[in-house]
Amino acid sequence: MRDRDPEGKPRNARPRDAYGRPLPYGSPGLPRVPDDYAPTTEQALADGRRFLDEGLPFNAHEVFEGRWKCAPEEERELWQGLAQICVGLTHLQRGNGRGAVTLFSRGAAKAQSYGGAYDPVGKAASALTQDSDPVEAVTLILDRLPH
Secondary structure (H helix, E strand, O other): OOEEOOOOOEEOOOOEOOOOOEOOOOOOOOOOOOOOOOOOHHHHHHHHHHHHHOOOHHHHHHHHHHHHHHOOHHHHHHHHHHHHHHHHHHHHHHOOHHHHHHHHHHHHHHHHHHOHHHHHHHHHHHHOOOOOOHHHHHHHHHHHOOO
16 A cells, blocks of 8 residues: 555655665665655756766656656656656666666657757667666766756
8 A cells, every 4th residue: 555645645655775666664775855855957957966876866766756746837848758767777777678768768758859958868868778788877867967
């Protein structure tokens, strides 16, 4: 059963490992991005970059998802795309190359449709394959992500 807050909204209280996989309740997991995290653009980029630099794309996905939920309408597709790219990186880390490529494709299209400084991120994600090295893939996306 999923954790819920007092208003009945789902919450993500279950601990997770470095790859975002759920752990049994009471297990020591990695610190999580709070459900109510609502960053500015600058904060989302800084936090997302920090998590990618630490090799934690699942956490970076949670950061970009937090921005997606509170961003102006015209930015939401961009943040959703960045979150999808990070989920793709997570799938690559878990050994699910096929799922990773699907998410890279979806996320890349959204990042590239936004254009500007995010176009290189989309192009880099589009170039990743199911056989890409996970560490190198995370580094590639981190290097293309705006500061």
